[in-house]
Amino acid sequence: MSHGSGRLAGGQEAHVVQFYPADGELAGSVSRYLAEGISSGDGVVVVATEPHRDAFVAGLAAAGIKVDEAERDGRLLLVDAAGLLGTFLDGDRLDGGRFAAAASGLLGRARSAGGLPGEEVTDGADGAAVAAGADGLACGGRRIRIYAEMVALLWEAGQVSLAIELEELWNGLAARFPFSLQCGYPASVLDAPEHVDAVADVRRLHGAAADARSFPCELGSVRAARHYVAGLLDPVTDQVLADGVAIAVTELAANAVLHGRSAFTVIVSRWATRIRIAVRDNAPLARASVTLAPVAPAAGESVKPVPFPVTTGHGLSVVARLASRWGVEPTPAGKVVWAELGAC
Known part of the structure; x- marks a missing residue:
């Protein structure tokens, strides 16, 4: 992505796309993303x-918010x-000025100390609201994180080129004002051969593309997870x-099944030069643990040694040697263990 440099927990870039196989997967990942922001x-x-x-x-609410x-x-x-989409969609074209008005107004409200509590927005911002939004952004205030799916509505309506254009408008706005943005598309968009180039454009316009799939707690899931991830890799650019x-x-995956005794979700995020594998399960970190320090944190990032259950054996040591960065993040229901391979 050419615009925006903010990071989310675990090294994710500011503009992330998720291709979700089911609404339940989307609800879980987005709720965690939102809860982290509100708590922060x-x-x-x-x-x-x-x-x-x-x-x-x-x-x-389930996360305690x-x-x-x-x-x-x-x-x-x-x-x-x-x-909101209706305020800047004019038939078969997007009005970039009206998008900027609506979006910057929302950003200004979100960043301001007071905001406009409890109002659900369905229409665009006028010139005064845009000015107020810009002032709020320029004067500092809260960090902003957004989840938006207007692009998915355009795609589902057959206006695929407009979905790509809207992604570009978001990136243009991010060049002016810092914020974190997560977009969501149903994974079914990946199955249409006529949209291969458009999907490639979507991935290109994001700091990271995240694909996710859940697996049951059984030994066969380990091989299934490996095959799933292999199918996501580009045979040329990702071969190394x-x-x-x-x-x-x-x-x-084996750690989740054998030691966590838990079903798990694999999340694969891909950048130009690195790949991030995250496995989320419902098993909390054990009190009896050994400590393995994540290696090579990003510049300026302080990463503390991470405790892992003693039952994990040597598998995570292998991951630590392969990864440029890795770590663990507790969740309300368990934990996420992640590893990044490639150049950070």
């Missing part, structure tokens, strides 16, 4: 359909995706990392 004091904007907004709100309170104090803005990625996903 970020301004959080959700631009989604009503069913997805309801699912995210339920996920936030007081949603009503977050809305009242302006930390959480819930926006109707179709309504393929062997290491296969070992990493095998070890992390």
